[in-house]
Amino acid sequence: MGAELSRRSFLAVAGLLGLTTACGSDTGREGSAEGTLRHWYHAYGEDGVQDAVRRYAAAYPGARVEVQWNPGDYDSKVLTALQNSAVPDVFEAQVKVDWVRQRQVVPLDDLLGGTREDFVGTLLESQTVDGALYGIPQAIDTQVLYYRPSLLERAGVAPPRTVDELVEATRRLTAGGVRGLFAGNDGGVGVLTAPLLWSAGLDLLSEDGEAPGFDDPRAATAFGKLRELHQGGGLLLGAPTDWADPGAFVDGLAAMQWTGLWNLPKITEAHGDDVGVLPFPRLDDAGADSVPVGAFSAMVNARSADVDAAKAYVKWLWVEQADHQVEFATAFGAHLPARKSLAERAESLRDGPGRDVVGFVTDSGRIASPARWPARANTALSDAVSRIAREGAGAEGELRAAVEVAKAEIDRQDR
Incomplete structure (x- = not known):
């Protein structure tokens, strides 16, 4: 499959999922972080992911970021933490309406700036409750x-x-x-x-x-x-x-x-x-x-000791750092990037079964975990x-x- 055909395939996926023309990136960072931010991930099975996210955290200039890898029942661990703890400051999950109703997570609309139209529209919608966005999609699975x-x-x-x-x-x-x-x-x-x-x-x-x-x-x-x-x-x-x-x-x-x-x-x-x-x-x-079709999204714990610092870190990692986002989506297994402007870099999906899967998402993709479910x-x-x-x-x-x-x-x- 040639590069041009690959580009068209990804544009077809983008069209199905509500993606429109990309705009320029907003690179301004809000707030400053003092102390340590704690970032939770579930335990990915792909080799190299853990090292990569620790590398991203170490490169963040605004604060010291500690990454915690969580094998086992990650969902239950997040539920317990949100009810009782200021830790983690940032975590990956899929937005749940109960978290919003109980004010356990914070809106993140202000992080996107001019990049909003570059994200898959339906993925943003799946992380939205009552008109506010609570998660920044990391990759499409x-x-x-x-x-x-x-x-x-x-x-x-x-x-x-x-x-x-x-x-x-x-x-x-x-x-x-x-x-x-x-x-x-x-x-x-x-x-x-x-x-x-x-x-x-x-x-x-x-x-x-x-x-x-x-x-x-x-x-x-x-x-x-x-x-x-x-x-x-x-x-x-x-x-x-x-x-x-x-x-x-x-x-x-x-x-x-x-x-x-x-x-x-x-x-x-x-x-x-x-x-x-x-x-x-x-x-x-x-x-x-x-x-x-779904995506883990980066979310901010409303109990964080420094919500603004946590939001600034999420913006830096999942809005501003295009190279990190491409690597995260494509280097450790096959995923679609969550943004149209980055999708062409997913070389593993340009032919064979990968190309077929792109077609399935285009023709038959359904949001796997609605926030209101x-x-x-x-x-x-x-x-x-x-x-x-x-x-x-x-x-x-x-x-x-x-x-x-x-x-x-x-x-x-x-x-």
């Missing part, structure tokens, strides 16, 4: 279905284009020590819930964000397909690593794996040209193919899907209960 063309050909299986075909392919590709599909050690409950809704033409929230988007009989049909995957015996469970790591696919434990674009370099290093990628397939002609609603839906898929519970009754929880949580947010 997505997830896709990886498969081994040679294994599908040997089994006489075509790349699955519907959910039923995925169920059948998972069964037929299971042979010997190889399972048909790996979608996490919970059997896909965590990462396939939203794609299953999208496959049926539904979503977590209604279009206006004021109601659950899965109060529909088609949701029960879609989640029933996950039950069929569990019953078919072709799902890999109990793998040494979970869905976000490519180990199961790289080591030949599964013929297909649902995992992140960030793993593309490791997967192609292991399997060369014997790698294909697909979006999550549609349920039927009334549904849609899809890939989740409540945590308790997510837990209720996830628990319902788990019982449907893993225990054979009745889908209609489980989803009715989850819908009621979601309605109550959405109403609570607006009070």
